[in-house]
Amino acid sequence: MRATRWRYGAARVAYAAVWPVLGLLLAITAWWLVTTAYPLVHPAVLPPPTDVLAAFRRRPGExxxxxxxTTLETVIGFLLATVAGVLIGISLAASRATERMFSPLLVxxxxxxxxxxxxxxVIALDFGQKPILTMVILLAFFPVALATTTGLTTTPADLAELARSLDASRWQAFSKVRFPAALPQIFIGxxxxxxxxxxxAVLGEFYAADGAGLGFQILQYSGVADSATAWAAIILVGVMSxxxxxxxxVIEWLALPWVRETTSAR
Incomplete structure (x- = not known):
C-alpha cells in the first residue's frame, strides 16, 4: 500500500511538471520565431535565444x-515585509476604530x-542595501497586511462560538482559533x-545598487551594445521569482495540512 501511494504521488508530481515544461518550450519557440525565423523585433529590444544563451556563457560568474x-535582498525584504504586514494586519483587525483611521492611509x-x-x-539612506530593502518592504507589505486583516476579521462563526463556549481568553481565542483560521488567507497575501x-529588489537596484545585483546588470547592459546580457539577467529574475x-x-503545503483535508483540490 505504501509503495503504491508513493508511486501515485511520484506520478502526480511528474504529471504536474509536464505542463510548465511544455509552456516553457512553447514560449522559447515563439521567441525564436519572432527573433530568428521571422524577425519581427529589433535585436536590441529582444535578442534571439541563442544570443542570450551566449551571454550566459560569457558572464556566468557575474x-x-x-x-x-538579488535573491538575498528579495528574501530579507520579503521577511521584513511579512513581519510588518502581519503586525499591521493584527492591529487593524483588533480595533474597528484603528482600521477606520489607518486603512485609508495604507491605501x-x-x-x-x-x-x-x-x-x-537614496538621498536619505545612501547607496547599498538599505534603500533596496526599504523599496522591497514598501512594495510587499500591503498585500500581507490586507490578507491578515481580512483573515482575522472573517473567522468562521462556528469556531468563534466554540472559543466562547470554552471560556477562552482573548489571547487563547486569537492564538488557537482566529490566527490559525486566518493562515490560508495570509498565505494568499x-x-x-x-x-x-x-x-x-530590482527596482531598488536600478537606483541604489553599488555595483551588484541583477537590476544593476539589467541597467548596465541595456541598449544596443549588449542587450543579450540584460535579457539574461531578466530571465534570471524570472527564474528566481x-x-x-x-x-x-511548499511551506504553505507543509504548514496547513488541514486545508487539503477540508477543501476540494483540482
Missing part, C-alpha cells in the same frame, strides 16, 4: 553573483508609485507579495 545578491501609501520614492530613498518583493514562489507554496 550573472550568478548578481542572482545571489494611499500603496497607491504611490514606488519609483517616485527611489531617488528620495504572501504569495501575492513574493513577486512584488522581487520587483522591489518562480523558485521563491514555489518554495512558499
Amino acid at each position: 550573472l550568478l553573483d548578481g542572482t545571489w545578491t 494611499a501609501v500603496n497607491a504611490v508609485p514606488k519609483i517616485t520614492l527611489a531617488p528620495l530613498l 504572501l504569495k501575492v507579495a513574493m513577486p512584488l518583493a522581487a520587483i522591489g 518562480i523558485v521563491l514562489y514555489n518554495a512558499l507554496v
